[in-house]
Amino acid sequence: MSASILAENVASPETPGSKFYPPFVPTAALEAEADQRLAQFPEDQKRSAVLPLLHFIQHHHGFISAEAIEWVAERLAIQPVKVLEVVTFYPGFRQSAPGKVHFRVCRTLSCAMGGSHELMEKLCELTGIDRSHADAHHHPVTVSPCGKWSVEFAECLASCGTAPVCLVNDDFHEAVTAEKAQGLLDQYADGHSSH
Ligand code: FES
Numbered sequence: 001m002s003a004s005i006l007a008e009n010v011a012s013p014e015t016p017g018s019k020f021y022p023p024f025v026p027t028a029a030l031e032a033e034a035d036q037r038l039a040q041f042p043e044d045q046k047r048s049a050v051l052p053l054l055h056f057i058q059h060h061h062g063f064i065s066a067e068a069i070e071w072v073a074e075r076l077a078i079q080p081v082k083v084l085e086v087v088t089f090y091p092g093f094r095q096s097a098p099g100k101v102h103f104r105v106c107r108t109l110s111c112a113m114g115g116s117h118e119l120m121e122k123l124c125e126l127t128g129i130d131r132s133h134a135d136a137h138h139h140p141v142t143v144s145p146c147g148k149w150s151v152e153f154a155e156c157l158a159s160c161g162t163a164p165v166c167l168v169n170d171d172f173h174e175a176v177t178a179e180k181a182q183g184l185l186d187q188y189a190d191g192h193s194s195h
C-alpha cells in the first residue's frame with residue numbers, strides 16, 4: 001500500500017478539536033516508547049506491539065493519522081494495511097481529532113432503556129453539537145464548533161447494572177441520566193475532571 005493510497009483510505013479530516021492535539025511526529029520520546037514496547041515481545045512476535053503503540057499515539061495525538069499508521073508499520077516491519085485493519089476494527093481507535101473532552105455514551109440495551117439516547121441528545125443540545133451527519137462507521141465522533149466537546153456512541157461498557165453509563169475521556173460515570181448532563185459538563189469545564 002503506497003503512501004497516497006493509505007492517505008486516501010484514512011479519514012483524518014481536520015475537526016474543531018484538532019487544535020488541542022499536536023500533529024503526529026515521530027519524536028525521540030515516541031521512538032523510546034516504541035523501543036520499550038517492542039522489547040516486551042519475542043523477536044518473532046513484534047507485531048503484537050501494534051495495540052500498545054496505537055494506544056500510546058492516540059493518547060498523545062488524539063487520533064490515528066495516516067502518518068502514524070505508516071510509522072507503526074515501519075517500526076513493526078509489517079504492511080501499513082495490517083495496521084489500518086487494526087485501527088478500523090476496534091471502535092476505540094479514532095481517525096479524526098475529538099474535542100478536548102470526549103464523551104463515549106453507551107447505547108447498548110440496558111443503557112438505551114435507561115435513557116442513554118436522551119443523555120446524548122442533552123449533551124448535544126448543551127454543547128452545540130450537531131450529530132445529524134454522524135454514523136457508526138465513518139463519522140462516529142462529532143465535535144462541538146468550539147472544539148472543546150465531542151461525543152460518540154459506544155457499545156456495552158460492562159456496567160449494565162448502573163445504566164446509563166458513559167466515559168468522559170478516561171473517567172467512568174454511572175447512572176448518568178439526561179438531567180445530570182449539565183452537572184457532568186460543569187465537572188469538565190476547564191477541560192479536565194474537577195474530581
Ligand atoms: S448496556 Fe451499557 S454498560 Fe452494558
